[in-house]
Amino acid sequence: MRPAHALINLANLRYNYLLAKQLSSSKALAVVKANAYGHGAVRCAEALADLADGYAVACIEEALQLRQAGLEHPILLLEGWFEASELPLIAEQQLWVVVHHHGQLADLEQANLSQPVHVWLKLDSGMHRVGFTPEEYPAIWQRLQANPNVTSLTKITHFSRADEPSTGRTEQQLAVFEQATKNLDGPSSLCNSAGVLAWPQAHGDWLRPGIMLYGATPFDFAQDSATNLKPVMQLDSKIIAVRHVPANEPIGYGSRFVTARPTRVGVVAMGYADGYPRHAPDGTPVLVDGLRTTLAGRVSMDMLTVDLTDLPESGLGSHVRLWGEGLNASEVAGWAGTIAYQLFCNLNRVPRHYQQ
Known part of the structure; x- marks a missing residue:
């Protein structure tokens, strides 16, 4: 699945x-x-x-x-x-x-x-x-x-x-x-x-x-009591394809992101139909195998693309975290010009699994 x-x-x-x-x-x-x-x-x-x-x-x-x-x-x-x-x-x-x-x-x-x-x-x-x-x-x-x-x-x-x-x-x-x-x-x-x-x-x-x-x-801003909160939702997926793209090539709809160097691009099974914000800009943080990288290209309905160039050990099947433990939804929301409330409420299509 x-x-x-x-x-x-x-x-x-x-x-x-x-x-x-x-x-x-x-x-x-x-x-x-x-x-x-x-x-x-x-x-x-x-x-x-x-x-x-x-x-x-x-x-x-x-x-x-x-x-x-x-x-x-x-x-x-x-x-x-x-x-x-x-x-x-x-x-x-x-x-x-x-x-x-x-x-x-x-x-x-x-x-x-x-x-x-x-x-x-x-x-x-x-x-x-x-x-x-x-x-x-x-x-x-x-x-x-x-x-x-x-x-x-x-x-x-x-x-x-x-x-x-x-x-x-x-x-x-x-x-x-x-x-x-x-x-x-x-x-x-x-x-x-x-x-x-x-x-x-x-x-x-x-x-x-x-x-x-x-x-x-x-x-x-960093508020003392709020720093003690623990994230409840982990929005996760995987890398489903890897592309090697030369320098000066566009990625995704609208050619918004253009590679500045030879780039390994990971394609993630996650898009705006799932609730990930379509307007999230290039540079929005994403975790791949627990390591930070960034969005590279416009979010589409079912997929988004991330830069894997500096993560040589990551590739097909690698775990991707869009927000949750290690990457607070509020930070992602800040990049996307919105609030965590909207990220959570817009969640769609993805199944929810519960951990006691």
Whole structure:
């Protein structure tokens, strides 16, 4: 079979979750939305089942996958619901919900539910994506407290620049949150992965670690706590052909890469149909038999090419690592002008194998 595959190290996933917990005394929802950032939501959630305080997903479809797998933990719907018709099922499945706009507020007041639901009320503290304004937030909190369809309330917001600690933006958002919620009793949740790692003063009662669970740093600099993360996904393949190309010859589509010397070129069974970024430039690092080399030529649908000239022992059948242990996905993403989140979420076609 085609050698391209992703190996998911579930022990490292557990380690990263425990690291989040060790950085704080707060509870933590493991964020497994978007198929656990491409790692496989059910398998990752099951691997964390004896550790996790709960899970967070984007929508009810993702939550139902976990319920159908037998997971009975709290599951938070980060976007709440999209149609009022979802609410009876949300109550039946005992899902927790984020409420972030007036339409949801009206839905909840008009619903006839079998049991009340846990609501996380979203404050727009400055990201300006979703959530209620600081001015209206206290009154909406009181309104929900009086709603018989609500069994508990949690204060939640989201930081827009927690991965950029020097901008001052997180301090501003934290101040807005504290002012808007100062007279409202109840637990709070503010921190995504960057918040967990870099903003201990904002940890609140519930953390929401996402990308850090999968071993990638949210920062574009060496951050002390993030250096302890362990990569969970190894994206691997093999050299399937070797070519000897003279100097001054183009390689691949568009003739983007032109050899500066006689060059041994390795062809790797990996392409953009697998999720490797097509726009990755020449020079993007790749490991062949554990040694660094670079991309040489444009990534195509099923193949990419690497420079083997300085790796004389490597050749047909050699092991290739595109990211993972020894080559962090965040570094590859930086070369490709994107983020590790997108690399993981775009993973397609390659089979996932799981290592306990």
